Amino acid sequence: MRNKIPVPDLRVEYETPNGEMGRVDLELVTEHYRGRHLADKVRAGFSLYAARSEAGHLRRVLDEQSLVAEIMSL
Helix, strand or coil: CCCCCCCCCEEEEEECCCCCEEEEEEEECCCCCCHHHHHHHHHCCCEEECCHHHHCCCCCCCCCHHHHHHHHCC
16 A cells, blocks of 8 residues: 555444443445455455455455444444
């Protein structure tokens, strides 16, 4: 990422049951992402998500839809 600051699509900040603060940076990945762009997001530490219909077009995309469903239900 030459001279670029990675910004996630969504940052979720939360408090754990023991009172500590945490955060998750989420990136919705589409079929338009290519290797280098996707690698940049992975290096930035983002949690990557894709629609099931697009997941076949992507390498290295994390499938954690239960977390997304839990977040969207808040």
